[in-house]
Structures are given as structure tokens and as C-alpha cells.
Amino acid sequence: MSWIGREALTDKPEISEEEVKGALDRASAQVVRNLDPFTEKFPKAYSVNGFYEATENVDWTTGFWTGEIWLAYEHTGDERLRRAGEIQMDSFLDRIKRRVEVETHDLGFLYSPSCVAGYKLTGSQTGREAALAAVEALIGRFHEKGRFIQAWGPLDAPDNYRLIIDSLLNLPLLYWATEETGDGRFSDIAEKHIHSTLSNVVRPDYSTWHTFFFDRETGAPDHGATCQGYRDGSAWARGQAWGIYGTAIGYRYTKRAAYIPLFAGVADYFLAHLPEDLVPFWDLSFGDGDDQPRDSSSASIAACGMLEMAKYLDGERSAYYRGIAKKLIKALADHYAVTDPALSNGLVLHSTYSNHSPYNTCDHYGVDECNIWGDYFYMEALTRLYKDWEMYW
Numbered sequence: 001m002s003w004i005g006r007e008a009l010t011d012k013p014e015i016s017e018e019e020v021k022g023a024l025d026r027a028s029a030q031v032v033r034n035l036d037p038f039t040e041k042f043p044k045a046y047s048v049n050g051f052y053e054a055t056e057n058v059d060w061t062t063g064f065w066t067g068e069i070w071l072a073y074e075h076t077g078d079e080r081l082r083r084a085g086e087i088q089m090d091s092f093l094d095r096i097k098r099r100v101e102v103e104t105h106d107l108g109f110l111y112s113p114s115c116v117a118g119y120k121l122t123g124s125q126t127g128r129e130a131a132l133a134a135v136e137a138l139i140g141r142f143h144e145k146g147r148f149i150q151a152w153g154p155l156d157a158p159d160n161y162r163l164i165i166d167s168l169l170n171l172p173l174l175y176w177a178t179e180e181t182g183d184g185r186f187s188d189i190a191e192k193h194i195h196s197t198l199s200n201v202v203r204p205d206y207s208t209w210h211t212f213f214f215d216r217e218t219g220a221p222d223h224g225a226t227c228q229g230y231r232d233g234s235a236w237a238r239g240q241a242w243g244i245y246g247t248a249i250g251y252r253y254t255k256r257a258a259y260i261p262l263f264a265g266v267a268d269y270f271l272a273h274l275p276e277d278l279v280p281f282w283d284l285s286f287g288d289g290d291d292q293p294r295d296s297s298s299a300s301i302a303a304c305g306m307l308e309m310a311k312y313l314d315g316e317r318s319a320y321y322r323g324i325a326k327k328l329i330k331a332l333a334d335h336y337a338v339t340d341p342a343l344s345n346g347l348v349l350h351s352t353y354s355n356h357s358p359y360n361t362c363d364h365y366g367v368d369e370c371n372i373w374g375d376y377f378y379m380e381a382l383t384r385l386y387k388d389w390e391m392y393w
């Protein structure tokens, strides 16, 4: 296996303004084409042979599709998109009221790009009500002793007293709620969780743990483990990308100076493990020459994190991360984006949801397919490059 190394990034091309617009136009047109099957229903988390099937609003991933609708609405102003977004917010309100599959920390993934976005863009009271109800459910998963929000499973499950790196993206929902209501409980919990996460998931070489356990009796940090990475101690590509975006979000909301070098280290580890075409394999231990699938979604997530952090850095460092993001998105737009709707109803090919290995604990599905967050974050990155974007997060 081999990686190109960060120095070689210098020679890679950046996406131009014109290319950004073209890619965003194509993505928005694909979203509009998908409104028919996916307004009353939602695309599944991953495609099968390039095509998403329809599902009810039951998975942790459905908010990404509504987020795509809002991004396309921002880009085009097409009222059909707004109407579809409103119908979907009704579904999210119903879901949280009936507590359908909401015993998870993924409430930020679900309610930020759907309902907070809809509220910010249209003033929807349905969106506001649904998102605030999700906030109450999310803080119910906070463990005072361990000072973290439990990721998965029932709160008394003996084997699940842990957080996962992905969780950092769920916290903007809590900051939004504090801003909206003036209730400091939400941001206080978010800040504690960010600190518990970033103090424990980043290893000395700046690779990251996917999941991290605490001692249920004392609340003390215990040990890291992977679920979706290749093995314990390797760096799951998407986990590293969640870490890049997560540290940027951590800095955005807390302004803790220590998170700047942490972001730089986590981003640098990711960049040092890119293959020739800049789209990571599903685990960063793999590189060119390995017969392994890619996770294109990790490139989009990392690009969004770099574009977010670039806002807070000084001139040269800001330009560096913005430039890298443009290179990652150029690679996706040129070689991974769907250009023919007859071949796929998604936006970006070659992503990996859950790849079983001899050493990990996950099941095998959604490998080398589109997935719905890969599509969403690709559009988010393009939108960030296209204009000064007000975050849904």
C-alpha cells in the first residue's frame, strides 16, 4: 500500500468557481428529479447497485436527504423543494412525538439539516418545535458521571457506556437550542461532551478512535475500540473525517485555543494517508495498491470541516485548508460524482457505510455504493465554496 504524502498535494488541481457552480447545478437537478419517490418517504442510507430505495423515516440518516432538499432550495429557489422540505419536517415532528427510533445520539444528524435548516430558511414553527423536542431527547442521554452523551443503545446497557467520534456533529443542535431558548443547560452539556470526546478519541499520533468507553462506576476514561474501522488502532477514514469536522465545530462553539492544534493534527493525519486520486480508502491503513473499497463520503466530510475551520484561522493557514478542500472536492466532482441519472439516483459513487473485517464488530452493507450523508456533505462542501453559507449545524 502507498499514500501520496502531503507534499504531493501541492500539485493537485483545485476546483474552479465555474466548476463549483456546474457541480451544484447538477446535484440540485438530481435532487429535484428524486422528489417524486422521496417526499412522503426517504432514501435508504445507502444505494444498491447505485440506486436508493424508499424507506420510512426510521433510520439515523434521513435528515441528510432533507438537508439536500434545503441546499438545493437555497441554490435554485425552486418552490417544489420548499414544499417537499415542509412535508418532511412534518414527518420529523411526528417521529419525535411518537419516539420512533430516537433512542440514539444521532438526533443532531437527524434534526439539524432537516428541521433547524428549515426553521432558519423559512421560519417554520414545525421545524423549531421538532428540533427542540429532539434536543430534550438528546440531553436525556447525558451521563453526569462520565460527562458524555451515550451514543448507542439503552442507557443502562452494560456494554455501551461509551461515546463515538461521530457524535461531535450532533452537538450544534444543543448550541442552537441554547441560542433559541436562552436555556444554558443545552450548551453546557454540549461543551462537556466535546471536551470528553476530544480529550480521549485523539491518539498521540493524531489518528482517532471510533468509539471510546468510560468506567460506569467511576466515570473515568477507560479504553478505545473500533466498530467500523478495520481494526482497533487503525484509523477508520470516516471517523477521522468526523474528527476533522468535529474539532472545527468544537472550536467554533467553544473557542478553546487547544482545539486549533488538535484540528491541525487530525487533518494532517488524514492528508498524509490519501491515495493518488485524493479519495480515501475506507480505512486509512489502506492506500494505492490495496484491493479495498473507498469511502468517498470521508473526503466530503473532511472538506466541510476544513472549510469551517478556515473561517477562524489567519490568512495563510486559512488559505491552506480552503485550498485542500477545493482539491478534495475537485477529485470528487471529476471522478466520483454521478453525471448520468440513468446510472444512479445518488450524487457521489464509491462510498462505504459498513465494511466487515476479521477484526471489527460491524455488519457488512453499503460497501462501494452511494450513501446519503456522502451526497449531503458533497452538496454542503459545494455550497460552502459557492457562497458565504449559514450553517445548518
Ligand code: GLY
Binding pocket: 166, 228, 238, 353
Ligand atoms: N455515524 C455513523 C457512520 O458514520 O457510519
